[in-house]
Amino acid sequence: MARTRKPMPLWLPIVAAVCLGIAAVLQQDTFSRVLMAVAAVLFGLTALLQWRMQRRDR
Numbered sequence: 001m002a003r004t005r006k007p008m009p010l011w012l013p014i015v016a017a018v019c020l021g022i023a024a025v026l027q028q029d030t031f032s033r034v035l036m037a038v039a040a041v042l043f044g045l046t047a048l049l050q051w052r053m054q055r056r057d058r
Contacts, residue, residue: 008050017027 017040024036 008046010047010050010054012046013043013050017041017047 002051018038020036020043024033027033028037
């Protein structure tokens with residue numbers, strides 16, 4: 001029997017993106033700042049994709 005796929009809670013990647021964005025601003029060196037900003041953007045994209053998947057499944 002196949003399991004039904006439960007979507008990730010939408011607040012999780014949003015909070016992660018905000019936290020990584022704040023951490024990116026607080027970084028001193030450019031390399032760490034860029035890496036944190038990229039991670040924040042990727043978490044934001046994950047939240048957007050999850051939201052679209054939830055809306056499509058309704």
